[in-house]
Amino acid sequence: MVNIKQIAQQAGVSVSTVSRVLNNHPYVRADKRERVQQVIEQNSYTPNSQAINLIRGKTKTVGLILPFSHHPYYHAIIAGVMEEAYQYGYHVLLCQTSYNPDQEREYLHMLSTRQVDGIIACSRVLPWAELQSYSDSGPIVVCEYTEESNLSAVYTDHYGAFCSGIQYLLDHGYTRIGYCIGRKTSASSQERFRAYQNTLHAAGLEVYQEWIFPDCIHMSDGEQIAKRIATMESPPSALIVTGDEAAAGVMLGARQYGLRIPEQLAIIGYDNQPISAGLQLTTIDQNLQEIGRQAFSLFYERSLDATIMPVKRQIPYTLIERHSV
Amino acid sequence: MVNIKQIAQQAGVSVSTVSRVLNNHPYVRADKRERVQQVIEQNSYTPNSQAINLIRGKTKTVGLILPFSHHPYYHAIIAGVMEEAYQYGYHVLLCQTSYNPDQEREYLHMLSTRQVDGIIACSRVLPWAELQSYSDSGPIVVCEYTEESNLSAVYTDHYGAFCSGIQYLLDHGYTRIGYCIGRKTSASSQERFRAYQNTLHAAGLEVYQEWIFPDCIHMSDGEQIAKRIATMESPPSALIVTGDEAAAGVMLGARQYGLRIPEQLAIIGYDNQPISAGLQLTTIDQNLQEIGRQAFSLFYERSLDATIMPVKRQIPYTLIERHSV
DNA sequence: ATGAAAGCGCTAACAG
DNA sequence: CTGTTAGCGCTTTCAT
Numbered sequence: 001m002v003n004i005k006q007i008a009q010q011a012g013v014s015v016s017t018v019s020r021v022l023n024n025h026p027y028v029r030a031d032k033r034e035r036v037q038q039v040i041e042q043n044s045y046t047p048n049s050q051a052i053n054l055i056r057g058k059t060k061t062v063g064l065i066l067p068f069s070h071h072p073y074y075h076a077i078i079a080g081v082m083e084e085a086y087q088y089g090y091h092v093l094l095c096q097t098s099y100n101p102d103q104e105r106e107y108l109h110m111l112s113t114r115q116v117d118g119i120i121a122c123s124r125v126l127p128w129a130e131l132q133s134y135s136d137s138g139p140i141v142v143c144e145y146t147e148e149s150n151l152s153a154v155y156t157d158h159y160g161a162f163c164s165g166i167q168y169l170l171d172h173g174y175t176r177i178g179y180c181i182g183r184k185t186s187a188s189s190q191e192r193f194r195a196y197q198n199t200l201h202a203a204g205l206e207v208y209q210e211w212i213f214p215d216c217i218h219m220s221d222g223e224q225i226a227k228r229i230a231t232m233e234s235p236p237s238a239l240i241v242t243g244d245e246a247a248a249g250v251m252l253g254a255r256q257y258g259l260r261i262p263e264q265l266a267i268i269g270y271d272n273q274p275i276s277a278g279l280q281l282t283t284i285d286q287n288l289q290e291i292g293r294q295a296f297s298l299f300y301e302r303s304l305d306a307t308i309m310p311v312k313r314q315i316p317y318t319l320i321e322r323h324s325v
Numbered sequence: 326m327v328n329i330k331q332i333a334q335q336a337g338v339s340v341s342t343v344s345r346v347l348n349n350h351p352y353v354r355a356d357k358r359e360r361v362q363q364v365i366e367q368n369s370y371t372p373n374s375q376a377i378n379l380i381r382g383k384t385k386t387v388g389l390i391l392p393f394s395h396h397p398y399y400h401a402i403i404a405g406v407m408e409e410a411y412q413y414g415y416h417v418l419l420c421q422t423s424y425n426p427d428q429e430r431e432y433l434h435m436l437s438t439r440q441v442d443g444i445i446a447c448s449r450v451l452p453w454a455e456l457q458s459y460s461d462s463g464p465i466v467v468c469e470y471t472e473e474s475n476l477s478a479v480y481t482d483h484y485g486a487f488c489s490g491i492q493y494l495l496d497h498g499y500t501r502i503g504y505c506i507g508r509k510t511s512a513s514s515q516e517r518f519r520a521y522q523n524t525l526h527a528a529g530l531e532v533y534q535e536w537i538f539p540d541c542i543h544m545s546d547g548e549q550i551a552k553r554i555a556t557m558e559s560p561p562s563a564l565i566v567t568g569d570e571a572a573a574g575v576m577l578g579a580r581q582y583g584l585r586i587p588e589q590l591a592i593i594g595y596d597n598q599p600i601s602a603g604l605q606l607t608t609i610d611q612n613l614q615e616i617g618r619q620a621f622s623l624f625y626e627r628s629l630d631a632t633i634m635p636v637k638r639q640i641p642y643t644l645i646e647r648h649s650v
Numbered sequence: 651a652t653g654a655a656a657g658c659g660c661t662a663a664c665a666g
Numbered sequence: 667c668t669g670t671t672a673g674c675g676c677t678t679t680c681a682t
Contacts, residue, residue, distance in 0.1 A: 054674090055658050069408075072599075086423070093417070251603075252602070275573075328659055339668065352667050
């Protein structure tokens, strides 16, 4: 690998001059500039960005933390982040944590070690305080609302979204309402439970824990749940499923086990993924791509000016009416 | 940002000793090691990986080149690469090209500039020779078969896969067979045309150019095509659609425009994405995740030992029978 | 306009 | 066992 020194030597100039040519500085005599250019091309020399990064303290890279990557939810966010990052010439470094705190810590560390200029966290298992402690080294944007830290955040109003979904079901005459979520412990799940409880109570309805199905992430999970519902003595007649793929699974399972949709089981999905269009699934679109885009912009703005305050930005959701309710 | 020098100073040792502690070298007196450890923790010091990368000439990062990221095809590959990369402690740098040669070149450049240890190219617009020229700087793996270069490759036998799909349709009595592809110019599209031509000719059938639909990538593209087919005077009665989401679009469009499936229009999708399961779409699974996984391994093996020869690895496909044929 | 030299933060001989 | 020193490849004063 040829370096700047060798180029300088071959061109008969100093490394500074080569550097100037490389960075389009003025104050280089035309003929020297010419000569250097030539030597550079002859050797198809390219500067070592590690070295440049080291000096500039910048990498033009943002780290995207996610638990795993085989779920359309994350892909929608990835696509949004990528789209925006591409505009500004940034790269996206995918950092998979599998919800492992050590792994998550290690990636946050990359901020301290300048491997990335900032972090966008789609998932989080570390305490807020710890997350926040890393933000001295660069902008951190989370995709989750919290009062507990003043990190920048882009998020969905999960409470409101869930309320509106439940209300929609109520308006359509369903009273035996349940829901499926991913991880029970996540912040959004807690919001959703609050929404569930409050909306039901407001309607004079009771909460049945058996109608709350956690660990519903993939299509197969949805199918299993439909199977269980088909055999419950007191089954829900409507379900909000946080994730269209899982919702699709419920739908398929329901068909398989003889449940008519929406007569016997109404379903509202989440995320407006293509599969929901395919199955005519009513769904709540939380605009994941936009969340990704905004997350990048928030990072970017702060990376330009570290003094601006962290921003919390709520992204609107929309209920897309189709035929599963 | 505290650095190794300051740690050394505070601990009253030399930077080498700190370095040794950092890298778990033997030959450090226990008490000094202890002291250094403490100072490190007090300052929550973390080494600057830019600097380490600079010295080691390694980044533990592989660049993944793709044209865009809002398509499930790439997500499946990403997921496969990530899964494997995670095992070996590697990161994945997403590099979006939008099929722009300059952009692609720039990313390849990152190999020369040591920003990544290797490249996995899901898409390619540059000539093979140019791609290959970068491979001096590190392993390049492409997800496409070619004789024109001796880069490592992980690929599907597109010819065979298409033949078997067409044969399947023939076996089911369809003779008016067409197909939908993405970019007409891609290598795989050419393979597919060959397969189409040969299989049809072998069956004594003719090739109709009007039954070949290019630029069919997203769901909406599929819907449009179904619309066109519904109004064609001499429409195909069976279609292979390279991509389940697009195939789903065809299916939906067909329903919308009154075409019964599979009686009036048989459909074979591609990739065995969840949506195909959801719609009971017969599909050809080219095992994209496995392609991603293998691509990473190929990169990894060569990164350990640059002398081993490039490998071409074919990933088997499977026709998944469901109800759209 | 140009070059010498001092780093960026770290590792790795080398010499004790 | 430990410190000194010379880089890794580049940018950026500071002289000239």
